[in-house]
Amino acid sequence: MKNFVRKAVIPSVVATSFLFPASANALAEFKINEESNVWISLLLQLRGEWIENGQADGSGWRSDFYIRRARILFGGTINRYVDFFVETDNPNMGKDVPIKDNDGNIIGYKSNNDTKTFIQDAWIRLKFAKEFNIVMGQILLPFSHNNATGATSLLGVEYNLTVVKFPPTSNFVWRDYGVEIMGLIPLPKGSLDYRMGIFDGVETLKNPDNGVWINKDDNYRFTGRVQYNLFDAEGFYYKGTYLGKKKIVSFGAGFDYQKDAAADDYEAPTKVDDYKAWTVDMFIDYPLSQGDVATFQIGYINYDYGNTGNPNDGDAIYMETGYLFNKKVGIGKIEPLLRYQSFNSSSSTGIDDTGLYVGVAYWIDGIRANIKAEYEFDGGDGKDQDVFTLQAQILF
Template sequence: MRPAPIRLLSLLALVALLPAGPAVAAKIPIGDEAVLNVSLLLQPQLQLIKDGAPVGDVGTDLFLRRARILVFGNVTKHLSFFAETDQPNFGKDGNFDVAFYIQDAFISYEFADKIFVDAGFLIAPLSRHNLQGAIALNTVDYHSNLIRFTPGVGKVWRDVGIQLRGFAGPLGFRAAILNGAEGVRKPDGTVVNPDDIPRGVASVRWNFLTREEDLFFQGIYFDDKPRLSVGAGVDYQPSAVATASGVHDSFAASTDIFLDIPLAGDQAVIFNTGVYNYRQGFDSPQSGTGFFSEVGWRFGQLEPVLSAEYFNSRVQNQDLFVLRPGFNLWFQKHTLNLKSEVAISKVGDISEADTGITGTAQLQLFY
């Protein structure tokens, strides 16, 4: 047996010995209303990749998918903050020279009941899926192939700006003015965003049952509250993309459905789907329409999951299809779990493309 699987088995043996009680992040009271919280997210991964070895055999890779430090809390009852760091894919393909950076950093003020203004480095609120926290996904990772924000803008779906978010009854809303693509004249004379107009991103969500009030949405809940919601979003900035055919507006639209229904006997059915449309120039492979779907049935700590994603690009032979059967072990819900999946993928001309296969096992500790 190769060293990588041996190390994974040792890790799983250690997991089995851990206590089953809930974990609590460090919470430091500072005053009557002021509280500081410090948390840690670790996601070690093992991947087995078809034809990934130098001689064409199955390749193995052990690395840290995410290593985050989260610092958040309240200054007063209505004034709060959130910041986190990340150093993703640390050690992937043997590369430990990975950037350590700020991923989120913003201030929030609640000026009316459940109505907030956020300012800082924010997630662009296009869809529920890209607003989910990596801590609470129901699959191993995001459907990143479907999130195609303007190239070169912001970092990991974040951008600097100001956002209004809140609720009007069952209707949740988020609307943000973000920096977007900077107005610049390129060396070839092309001018991107000549009037330096900021980017606008907004989404709305109707909650039919339990209202989702999370700052970062969850892909799966572990309570007795049924959830069903539908949402839609839009992202627009004029003259933000330069391609070989000229300068184009950047436009994105999304719609999605989320369902989490608890059943008797500590069971739950979870369904999540989203559709995206992008317009960034007819000759940009980022332009096109795609969707993802996830379905899972949780039996206590066990959950089989099936997900798929598809993208039809406006550029010929730039399509994508991925099918991901998986299985989750929820040892301590989002605090400690083990997720696994096999990704079966085709990229390019799907009718002719070779089939890629990648197996992934990811252990998560959030404390």
């Protein structure tokens, strides 16, 4: 514990003191004419991690500083009917990767400086009416509230990554290529947010050794979501918190299906079946009378990989909550956080994984400038490691 305090807590306090001396500025926006504009923005998340028993010999606290996300966001409006969005990313640059000997034993670590910048989102939207839009391109899958949340506005340090078990060849960072219809339907009380799409999903593949095909007929992937908003509605990308700027109470459900897209092995399949998944979730982000904000989210996901025995077959649950105090402490506001996520595999080859996280967010200028810290308790996933994470974010 003394080594942890020396290697993690002290650098954390020092970093907090100088990373954000002033509020971040607004993004740059350029008006072309009365209907057209373009804008550009930058997301930068810098992260430090301290991993218990993480050194090469399995002892001590190993530290790791790296760039979690470095994104350029670019979008605009052509006219009242057409808008677009493109986003790049260069994730995990400098993150430690293990060095192994010929027997597979870890003998050291090195920073990964071979990461590449790539297109992560790219879509065009046709806005016929608030109730009906068509989106085409590389789109974040409309499935759960967790996976449809933008990385700029997460409540905690990270997504609930453990609970996302899409087929490994069916997505690129939870995105897929296709066409989606979406809209917001006003109701007597609240509104209904719907999103339904057809996507590439898992592509065709034949195992030459046994003649077994994955998705031989090139079937579409069907993914969709409906969400009932009791008060305010959310945008194209959901947020992990609105920091009191909206009153959100929502109940959602989603599905994900592709025929012949489940397999035991996506490189050399021997068993193939239909892939199915469904989810339900609730999200609350509620401003209180004194200016404080209470946030709570919970979701359940069921993954069905048929009779393939795929380790991702099973169910998952996630929960996160926070309470934002409106009174400033220094240059920002404090929000204690709690997260829990769990995946239970129904396959004999699967691994059950549970994570419990206690943390705090320090909102200096909302999502534009903040610092977050989380402590993850060992979840029984075989690693026997607690992890402390510190992250600084700017959105310019």
